[in-house]
Amino acid sequence: MNKSSELKSIGLKATFPRMKILELFDRAEGKHLTADDVYRLLLSDNMDIGLATVYRALTQFEQAGLLERHHFESGKAVFERKAMQHHDHLVCTHCGHVEEFHDEEIERRQKRIAKERGFAIQAHAMYLYVECTRPDCPNKDKHGTAATEHAGG
Secondary structure (H helix, E strand, O other), X not given: OOHHHHHHHOOOXXXXXXXXXXXXXXXXXXXXXXXXXXXXXXXXXXXXXXXXXXXXXXXHHHHHOOEEEEEOOOOOEEEEEOXXXXXXXXXXXXXXXXXXXXXXXXXXXXXXXXXXXXXXOOOOOOEEEEOOOOOOOOOEOOOOOEOOOOOOO
16 A cells, blocks of 8 residues: 555545655664654755644554554654554663564463453553663674664664
């Protein structure tokens, strides 16, 4: 389905800004973007768009199920394209680098634990806050400490 059809199918007009924002997420390939990231990327593409328009579009896309909103440690909301398969996140507490993963055993255990306690999982999100221990981590500076700026991911 193309972006125009995708927007129309959820009841939104296929405006150029909306289509451009969806395109940014499709090109992001798993990266998590803040509203400010989206705004800056649109400006760098010479789009004359307001930050309020970006926030409005992101909220509409989230409500329509096209994007997912996360609140990692930074406190800022980040968005990603809604994945076909559920996944969880590893979030570096030093640099903010995010890696996605999926583990069937974890998923089975969560369902079993909920069932044993009389629940059925409707939705869930798991964020593991971690510190990279790899000596060759690309998110660490020359002194071996984690970088302080957000590395994306």
